Amino acid sequence: MATATLHAHDVHEHEHEHHELGFVRKYIFSEDHKTIAKQYLITGIIWAFFGGALSIIFRLQLGFPDLNLDWLKPVLGQWIVEGKLEKEFYLALVTMHGTIMVFFVLTAGLSGTFSNFLIPLQIGARDMASGFLNMLSYWFFFLSSVIMFCSLFLETGPASGGWVIYPPLSALPQAMPGSGLGMTMWLTSMTFFIVSSLMGGINYISTVINLRTRGMSFTKMPLTIWAFFLTAVLGLLSFPVLLSAALLLIFDRSFGTSFYLSEIYIGGEALPNVGGSAILYQHLFWFLGHPEVYIVLLPALGITSEVIATNARKPIFGYRAMIGSMMGITVLAFIVWAHHMFVTGMNPFLGSVFMLLTLIIAVPSAVKSFNYITTLWKGNIIFTPAMLFSIGLVSLFISGGVTGIILGNSALDINLHDTYFVVAHFHLVMGAASFFGLMAGVYHWFPKMFGKMMNPTLGYIHFWATFVGVYCVFFPMHYIGIAGFPRRYYSFTALANNAAESFVDMNMFISIAAILTFSSQIVFVINFFGSMFKGKTAPQNPWNSTTLEWTTPVVPGHGNWEGEIPAVYRWPYDYSKPGSAVDFIPQNVPFSATPESNLPEENEEIANEKEIESLLDSQNAVYNI
Amino acid sequence: MTYIIGLLSVVFLALAIMIVNKSIALSKGIQGKEDSDSPVDGANNSNAVGFLVFMVVGSIAAAWSFFHSKPDFLPVAASEHGLKTDQMFWISMGVITFAFFVTNVVLFVFAFRYRYKKDNVATFYPVNHKLELIWTVIPAIVMAVLVFTGLRVWRDITAQAPENSVVIEVTGHQFGWYVRYAGNDDAKLGNNNFKLIDDTNSIGIDFADENSFDDFTATEIHIPKGVPVLLKIKAQDVLHSVYLPYQRVKMDAVPGMPTKFWFVANKSTEEMRAELGKNDFNYKLNCTEICGRGHFGMAITVFVDEPEDYKAWCLQQKPFLAQNPDYLAKVPEKLKAKAQKYIPAEAPAEADSTQAAAPEAAVTMAQ
Numbered sequence: 001m002a003t004a005t006l007h008a009h010d011v012h013e014h015e016h017e018h019h020e021l022g023f024v025r026k027y028i029f030s031e032d033h034k035t036i037a038k039q040y041l042i043t044g045i046i047w048a049f050f051g052g053a054l055s056i057i058f059r060l061q062l063g064f065p066d067l068n069l070d071w072l073k074p075v076l077g078q079w080i081v082e083g084k085l086e087k088e089f090y091l092a093l094v095t096m097h098g099t100i101m102v103f104f105v106l107t108a109g110l111s112g113t114f115s116n117f118l119i120p121l122q123i124g125a126r127d128m129a130s131g132f133l134n135m136l137s138y139w140f141f142f143l144s145s146v147i148m149f150c151s152l153f154l155e156t157g158p159a160s161g162g163w164v165i166y167p168p169l170s171a172l173p174q175a176m177p178g179s180g181l182g183m184t185m186w187l188t189s190m191t192f193f194i195v196s197s198l199m200g201g202i203n204y205i206s207t208v209i210n211l212r213t214r215g216m217s218f219t220k221m222p223l224t225i226w227a228f229f230l231t232a233v234l235g236l237l238s239f240p241v242l243l244s245a246a247l248l249l250i251f252d253r254s255f256g257t258s259f260y261l262s263e264i265y266i267g268g269e270a271l272p273n274v275g276g277s278a279i280l281y282q283h284l285f286w287f288l289g290h291p292e293v294y295i296v297l298l299p300a301l302g303i304t305s306e307v308i309a310t311n312a313r314k315p316i317f318g319y320r321a322m323i324g325s326m327m328g329i330t331v332l333a334f335i336v337w338a339h340h341m342f343v344t345g346m347n348p349f350l351g352s353v354f355m356l357l358t359l360i361i362a363v364p365s366a367v368k369s370f371n372y373i374t375t376l377w378k379g380n381i382i383f384t385p386a387m388l389f390s391i392g393l394v395s396l397f398i399s400g401g402v403t404g405i406i407l408g409n410s411a412l413d414i415n416l417h418d419t420y421f422v423v424a425h426f427h428l429v430m431g432a433a434s435f436f437g438l439m440a441g442v443y444h445w446f447p448k449m450f451g452k453m454m455n456p457t458l459g460y461i462h463f464w465a466t467f468v469g470v471y472c473v474f475f476p477m478h479y480i481g482i483a484g485f486p487r488r489y490y491s492f493t494a495l496a497n498n499a500a501e502s503f504v505d506m507n508m509f510i511s512i513a514a515i516l517t518f519s520s521q522i523v524f525v526i527n528f529f530g531s532m533f534k535g536k537t538a539p540q541n542p543w544n545s546t547t548l549e550w551t552t553p554v555v556p557g558h559g560n561w562e563g564e565i566p567a568v569y570r571w572p573y574d575y576s577k578p579g580s581a582v583d584f585i586p587q588n589v590p591f592s593a594t595p596e597s598n599l600p601e602e603n604e605e606i607a608n609e610k611e612i613e614s615l616l617d618s619q620n621a622v623y624n625i
Numbered sequence: 626m627t628y629i630i631g632l633l634s635v636v637f638l639a640l641a642i643m644i645v646n647k648s649i650a651l652s653k654g655i656q657g658k659e660d661s662d663s664p665v666d667g668a669n670n671s672n673a674v675g676f677l678v679f680m681v682v683g684s685i686a687a688a689w690s691f692f693h694s695k696p697d698f699l700p701v702a703a704s705e706h707g708l709k710t711d712q713m714f715w716i717s718m719g720v721i722t723f724a725f726f727v728t729n730v731v732l733f734v735f736a737f738r739y740r741y742k743k744d745n746v747a748t749f750y751p752v753n754h755k756l757e758l759i760w761t762v763i764p765a766i767v768m769a770v771l772v773f774t775g776l777r778v779w780r781d782i783t784a785q786a787p788e789n790s791v792v793i794e795v796t797g798h799q800f801g802w803y804v805r806y807a808g809n810d811d812a813k814l815g816n817n818n819f820k821l822i823d824d825t826n827s828i829g830i831d832f833a834d835e836n837s838f839d840d841f842t843a844t845e846i847h848i849p850k851g852v853p854v855l856l857k858i859k860a861q862d863v864l865h866s867v868y869l870p871y872q873r874v875k876m877d878a879v880p881g882m883p884t885k886f887w888f889v890a891n892k893s894t895e896e897m898r899a900e901l902g903k904n905d906f907n908y909k910l911n912c913t914e915i916c917g918r919g920h921f922g923m924a925i926t927v928f929v930d931e932p933e934d935y936k937a938w939c940l941q942q943k944p945f946l947a948q949n950p951d952y953l954a955k956v957p958e959k960l961k962a963k964a965q966k967y968i969p970a971e972a973p974a975e976a977d978s979t980q981a982a983a984p985e986a987a988v989t990m991a992q
Contacts, residue, residue: 411709494924
């Protein structure tokens with residue numbers, strides 16, 4: 001048993017030697033995975049509001065180009081000129097919205113929260129493999145957040161070259177003011193962010209491999225854990241490439257190198273740089289950038305698997321196919337990056353190769369959707385807010401995913417590249433779907449995090465407003481894209497055929513829908529913080545779920561289980577098993593206790609129970625070293 | 626305005642669901658707590674119905690909004706390859722719209738149909754390899770068909786430009802486009818070099834290359850209809866991207882790395898004006914790669930002319946050297962004689978350039 005033989009360098013006190021930690025060690029520089037998870041979650045929520053608010057400001061410009069924005073002057077100051085948004089600040093808003101949402105909300109806020117919270121609880125570990133590294137991971141993220149936040153207040157503005165920060169635009173301060181100090185801070189912040197996410201990733205991987213409780217083989221792990229594990233693998237292999245891209249960019253910016261710069265004439269002078277390649281940066285960036293999409297999405301899909309199975313009261317359909325398709329996505333995610341670069345002047349033959357690989361990745365994604373739908377079939381569905389968000393996720397994942405088939409086709413991408421069609425596509429499939437996964441996770445595991453129940457009615461309102469809202473915002477954007485409107489445009493006045501006038505109503509509608517959707521998130525915040533203090537006390541297992549986290553006390557303390565860590569005998573999806581009197585059998589119930597519902601092959605596993613139990617000593621030894 | 630009405634109806638729909646939720650919850654409360662161990666609250670059925678309502682209203686809204694927006698889509702492609710990609714686009718759209726509706730409808734119908742009922746027990750149905758095989762293979766086949774049609778079109782589009790292509794150089798800079806034509810004599814673009822750029826010679830034409838002598842620049846783009854046009858695309862400062870929406874042409878402009886795109890425009894500006902019923906319509910070339918504050922306004926007007934009109938326009942253009950005779954000084958000694966013929970006779974010529982070539986140049990240009 002791998003769990004027992006490997007040595008963890010944990011310095012946890014033996015459970016009987018607990019002593020109270022001071023406030024700082026308990027809530028601020030905490031090494032407890034549950035506290036760190038909550039720190040990530042709350043930081044993520046705060047960032048989500050900033051990221052959302054930025055998008056509302058630029059939606060005002062796009063939806064109401066003639067609106068006088070002087071009333072924003074107290075907040076935005078010099079960025080409002082004669083009642084209009086500064087053109088450069090518009091680009092800064094777009095850039096920061098993307099950066100914040102992709103990295104700080106959907107990477108750190110989603111993966112950071114739920115990997116940290118659920119990995120030890122669901123695999124049966126007392127904590128992460130290294131609590132110290134875990135703490136460092138959060139505080140590097142915090143440092144990175146502070147730097148990024150400060151860059152919003154620079155006189156020259158934050159980074160403004162799009163969240164992909166393609167050089168030479170991002171390398172030359174004379175190209176735009178945001179490429180000055182703002183870009184320096186962006187790069188510094190992202191460097192710390194990468195450090196943070198690497199420390200987190202190493203921790204998640206080593207915890208999943210080494211600290212599973214006795215009996216928890218890989219094929220008995222909940223799909224959430226599989227998703228977090230594969231996400232961490234993706235991050236570990238791809239973030240270093242972004243770091244190298246960022247480092248070379250720092251060299252080009254500050255030390256006169258020419259990795260990305262060549263033959264440039266700007267601001268009335270010819271620069272000395274020759275021999276660099278702007279395309280090199282794009283390759284390096286998208287080598288992270290594409291896996292990043294799955295880093296954001298896989299945890300959401302993992303959470304959804306868990307929530308759908310629990311609330312449909314059915315096993316997830318095709319457990320092994322789900323793992324297989326996630327592995328397929330993980331591998332393929334590394335070899336599709338250049339589909340972002342079909343029209344960059346890259347060799348067209350490469351374009352064909354990447355088109356082929358890109359459309360292959362649609363197959364495992366389709367399998368996952370079909371499996372979710374089949375899990376609902378003949379279920380007995382309980383619509384908790386988490387379940388609503390999970391079903392919403394599946395819908396958004398499909399709706400946003402299908403347009404990927406068009407964009408992945410290099411011949412069709414020629415016209416649609418960098419138009420609103422792309423914006424609509426990735427906001428649905430990656431932005432909204434992952435956000436729904438995050439929300440499903442919060443509603444589902446809030447009782448375990450805070451020992452309180454969230455108000456379900458507010459949850460329903462939040463869901464319906466968000467679900468309807470997200471479709472209203474992003475569905476019509478496809479039309480604007482088909483009409484050939486490029487993204488990152490301050491206004492559409494320079495298009496042929498007075499095209500700007502044709503979608504005035506549509507843009508206004510999208511902006512109103514965005515404002516309403518954004519506002520309805522306040523319902524969530526009220527519910528979240530209100531329930532934390534005033535919610536009903538949660539029962540130990542509010543959703544009648546099978547996984548291990550629900551065997552801990554209502555509010556698990558340091559070390560998670562008060563007595564021995566439970567052993568695991570069965571897979572996590574024994575819901576509504578024929579013959580059983582209850583509609584769920586937790587993972588820690590041995591087959592010998594449920595003869596009435598065992599399948600023939602499960603009766604054979606009864607023989608292994610002794611062996612599993614005998615591993616207790618070696619498992620405990622891991623924590624006492 | 627119609628959108629706002631649509632939005633309001635959506636908002637009211639959400640409100641209605643809320644109220645139904647609330648009232649059911651209230652009526653449950655009045656009835657007393659007979660069902661206290663039930664895992665669901667009174668809103669479970671409303672949420673299930675919500676998915677059905679969303680499906681119906683959403684489908685209607687999706688269909689209506691599509692037909693409402695359709696007149697504002699780009700018109701039928703005005704280039705030969707664009708016709709192919711358009712056709713493929715709408716076929717793919719058909720396929721994915723079908724998949725989109727079928728899967729979403731099944732999802733929402735299942736959600737409604739299998740909502741919690743008190744005495745129901747969910748079916749333990751963990752796996753069915755046959756079913757999984759079917760829905761792995763079907764998407765794989767559909768993808769394969771789409772990929773292979775896509776690959777063929779992509780291969781044709783990105784193939785070498787035909788020999789007889791008209792070569793036009795487009796150079797992006799903050800925030801505009803420079804255009805250079807190969808000239809009326811040799812149909813070859815001369816070299817250029819970013820180090821030679823100055824206030825007048827804004828694309829750094831290299832006059833050490835004799836092919837440059839007849840090159841001319843313009844402030845608008847003219848291209849012939851029905852003839853292959855090869856765009857040679859360059860950028861001076863940051864990334865830009867050439868986008869001709871009506872011709873379905875897009876290619877990045879990269880400093881230090883020339884790119885290209887060839888196509889055949891098959892609808893002249895006049896024809897498109899007639900088709901759209903707008904006499905002031907003009908094609909535009911826009912920028913689609915973020916390049917700074919003026920990104921959104923970085924456009925140049927494009928005229929697609931009948932071939933003979935195009936030729937006539939070209940002949941009216943004067944070579945850059947003819948308009949800026951000072952650059953004769955940059956021409957190497959041994960090519961001076963050749964360059965001389967592009968200098969108009971009345972120009973204040975330099976001491977060594979008052980030769981008989983000048984009238985000859987005028988003749989050449991008049992041809």
